[in-house]
Amino acid sequence: MKTLFRVALLSGAWLLHNSAASAQQGSRFTISGYVRDGATGESLPGVAVVHPASGQGTTTNAYGFYSLTLPTTADSVRLLVSSLGYERQGLAQKADRSFTHDFRLKASSAELADVEVVGSREEKLAETTRMGTINVPVAQIKLLPALFGETDVLKALQLLPGVQSGGEGSSGLYVRGGSPDQNLILLDGTPVYNASHLFGFFSVFNADAIKNVELIKGGFPARYGGRLSSVVDISMKEGNMQKFHGEGAIGLIASRLTLEGPIKKDTASFIFSARRTYIDILARPLIKAQADGVTAGYYFYDLNGKLNWKVGSRDRLYLSGYTGYDEFYANDEDKRGEEYDKQNSSLGWGNRTAALRWNHVVNDRLFMNTHFTYTRYQFNVGIKTDDRFRNNGTLQTEKSSLNYLSNIQDLSVKSDFDYVPNPNHYVRFGGQYIRHQFRPGAQQTTNSADPSQDVASGRRINADEASLYAEDDVKLTSRVKVNIGVRLNNFLVDKKLYPSVEPRLAARFSLTEDWSLKASYARTTQYVHLLTNSGIGLPTDLWVPATAKVKPQLAQQFSVGAARNLRFKGEEFELSFESYYKPMKNLIEFREGADFVGTSDASYESKVASGQGWAYGGELFLQKKSGKTTGWIGYTLSWSNRRFSDLNQGKTYPYKYDRRHDFKLVVIHEFTPTLTLSGTFVYGTGNATTLSQGRYQLRPFEEYEDYGSRNSYRMAAYHRMDLDLSHTKKKRWGEVVNSFSIYNVYSRKNPYFIYLDRGLGSQRATYKQVSLFPILPSFSKTFRF
Template structure:
């Protein structure tokens, strides 16, 4: 062990010696018009391969090989700026880049550096901004992050119109969704038809589906990291949009010019207003709407310290008169302090809060009860980035997260025929530390390697049960405020790339990730009433090991981009349910669970044109996802619910003129695996179906065409601008199956027939967007 410490000590001393001989240029890259930080801007010493990129706060650090150097600053969609520097000491600057006017020919979906997909060792990473998805047609005409990422290889939709998604064969609960570092537990409005993310308030979106960096943990399939806009610190501005069923408004501006700013954005649907037109009094007094609010402010104390405060609150409200009501929503809050320790060391300290809750109320003559559930966490994070040399960057940090779950409990009225049921809360404490090294030991070889150490403590108080193989209680223990059980795991991460030429490279990656929060659902879409549980004495942490290899190639000066990736993922401690499991308000819920293993593997192809009047991409995924449980399907492997053999997406965006932009999306996929009855029997005149093979059947294949047209009206020498977006969802009226159910034939009761329920036909939409 001593020799390893000596090697590490020698390496750090060498890095320090190197830094003392060179000049360090550091600072921030920002938008000249708004002061927004630019994430992933390229900073390069002219005439050399010495380059770096700005981090998620726009900060960069570049060690110059010559104090009299020309340095270029570039970002897609912005004018490149070259500065002729004559430095005698380490210097810190702020560079403001001007946006190009009418920039339409450099739409990049993966990364901000033109050939970053080739040169970076990171694989399985997709990055885009809101401008880059503005013309992708989606249901109801709203720009939607979650529906756009479903068009990428390796990412599958959870179903018709839903915001739910699956990544590389994993479950929907295996995706970590972050909004300014805060966890979002249910990212859907109106049961999935809208996502919780108002695009007007979003600056940057990054999806990791493989090679996940060591700073992320807690979910075994993917990480979706979303950053909100900081707010314009130059001038005040207003923008928004009016649609057929939803409208939105954003206000931003400086608090102190060039020093602090704010952003406030809101959105609301008004589908419930149409209910007022009904002559039925019960319908007239019903509710059907959602709203959300994004807010962010920042203050720059000096060149070294900046404070950011942001929050999100969203709620859905659904009710039928005073007989039934159902509401659910997310709330997050984040406070972050950016501190430049020195020209090479950058730190970010975060305090984070997030929760998700739902309430169901039923009130009739003899039935009066409320079902309520909540999940809440507090998180402290400390992250550092050390820019040792132009080819060596270290990232390290720690985080401590306290999580508390109040499971669904029933509170009934005095005259109700429903009994009250109280279920103990569960809580846990997860502590993690990580270190990673982004290193380029050779001009054509890049490597990112790291290690994450995670410890999860199951906390009391509460009653914990042990169950036998049949799910019956065999023992119970009562704990006070103490640690019930600990789970300690090491999570290695590795990504390698070798650049074959300036336009092509091969990459490979491996990552192990542990997950201690589990969502219990027996449907293909995530519902607000799905239950959450933390790891316990019975429920072990989920573990996934994923290995991937890929080939990346650009053509015609990076106009065309091609990639092919293969992956294999093994999953341990997977959860499924016994037949007829009761998931709601059940103190013995863990007895309804079964534990097994899983595997998924596949090939992903991605071809994209990112410049010119016609842009877009074609993605194709060939995949398999399976599970194996001793008590299911006689112990044989069976298809996971989200198993989908073929998944194809074609996206095209055409710049018809300076005012008109056309968009089209075509999707095709194999139907999800589903369990259908294999037979039936009649007892006392009642028909009962019986089931054999789990997920042994398929829903019909799914395909759909969406179209859009945007008319952009800009007035010369005027700050006001507006646009109209017209869309058609499901343009050729394909009646895709949302549900397939079974019933007895009216003509012959001895015959059982299947029938299909389609959710959508053609859906037209129109939205007026404005800005001033």
């Protein structure tokens, strides 16, 4: 705590120094305010606010707030506000004092015809200090081909370089050689621990309720912490403050509906969104016909809600929440007159989040955002039996149950401050406290015939995490700009304290107006682990804390690269190259033969092995951001290896998702304002897996399998093409979009897993590949009013 206190003092001294330096620069004034969508009232992040006469400028923060300090002049000051998809707006006013001004941008019909592929910010790629950061507009995500017609945010991120999926149809993210638990996924600033539906085939995020998606793969700013590989920052819409609006879709397996509008115009608004599958309803008659007395099914649902209240010119309150759940069930009933046997089995998992956010403009240069959040993830496996039978002529009933559950929940408070003393400095600082509660495994058994045998095992493990951070995005010269910061963490669990100091640095050196070189360094610490057997993010994976025996995960990431803004025949392109090296420590894996069954209290400590990892590679990214044809090309060359002293005889082996070559192509073409064709193509080196290399007969009825080195076999390469054709029809009440998608156009048989077919009799044992999805056409109908 002494270290954290020292950092707080240093941060305060840093801010006082910047304020004093600003005051010494002569008479200055500050223009501040918000930039919002003129039609909906939604705040617009990343909008450029520029003073053309001096070339000084800034961008709005995540909540649409801007602050620009300029020298006082006798003449009027002119500002220019611009963002792709909106008409530019100017302001001319006498500059004799500080003042506030809110901008309402009007959508540009000319620019709306162009689809922005990546990056809604006006700041060009070659100008920013940040590395490994990509902003993906939701409007563009909705145009991409979708499995079963279900738009998926995380699958869109898999199309970016440095990001890959775990396998066919999976929505899991493996970023720069990391694992799924190393991604900090935030929904309105609240962590989501399991972001998958349908065993990983869909994500939990309803695109209709989302405003902005940002992916950070490296060069992490100091304001983010707690994970090693990436940050996925997802912001929900705030709700239309001007008029009532609705949007929904009907697909092959699910339907969704979003409603938003003003509670009081220009003062308060709401948004509510719901989604549910109906696989269980459609399949129920077929299951009953195949198995008499058996009812089985699977479904998932999502509910999102948000309230937005403008308390005054300086204050705004937001209340948001999410709940989602998956359930697979199978009920079997056998009746014999008065006697019967009933058995109900279920597997369920889901997330709940809630967030209360307060935005406050402290003064024209200081903005505060305070967040109170709650998040919980839980899965439950259960079997219930209900038997009625005759015993010596007497009708008796016996009931029993077996439940296994695991959960993690957090309560958190966080305050973030944005301070802009002058256009050459953008300072951020703040702190966070999290109360973690883990329940790695709990088993409950009951039996009505003998209540004395009822068992309830499993305890809760509490942990406290506190952090402080400070960072400054500072322009040193016309060519050099750096983002320097530090984050300090303390994690306390079972009287064991883990402190951590995390320096962060990113720098940009401009060679020309369009060419720049970049470099970054980040140290990160992760205090939570995900125990998994499969590696594909099944709901039975366990979240567990670092303990006195199981240390926190540690990583460093070094990145260097170059960025170039290109112009060709009037069109703009952005080209970037980044190389990275990421050593990791204290990674954990289940020991051979261990799994989650029976994992309770801290018993997982004896089931895991601790080791190291290394990930390194290079990423090339070319994107076209405007015009009738937009898209990008991404290529990644990478390596990801692991070494555990208790696994693979202590030898280094490739990580399961080590992928040497990874290629992505995305193209969107607008034939007319109402007809759009999009296509994607992906190619990747096959996943590494472990297969038996031989079988030996030791003695009668006893065989030994020789598996050789871990992950020494490569599956076949993965490649696939998807297409989507969307046509929009205008109606008096709104519009209807009909989308026809084809997943896996040429029906490539991509490997999902490989199993050993031992054969019958004298037949020779052979390995066989299982493929999941052939060519799959789908249709969806979206409506907006």
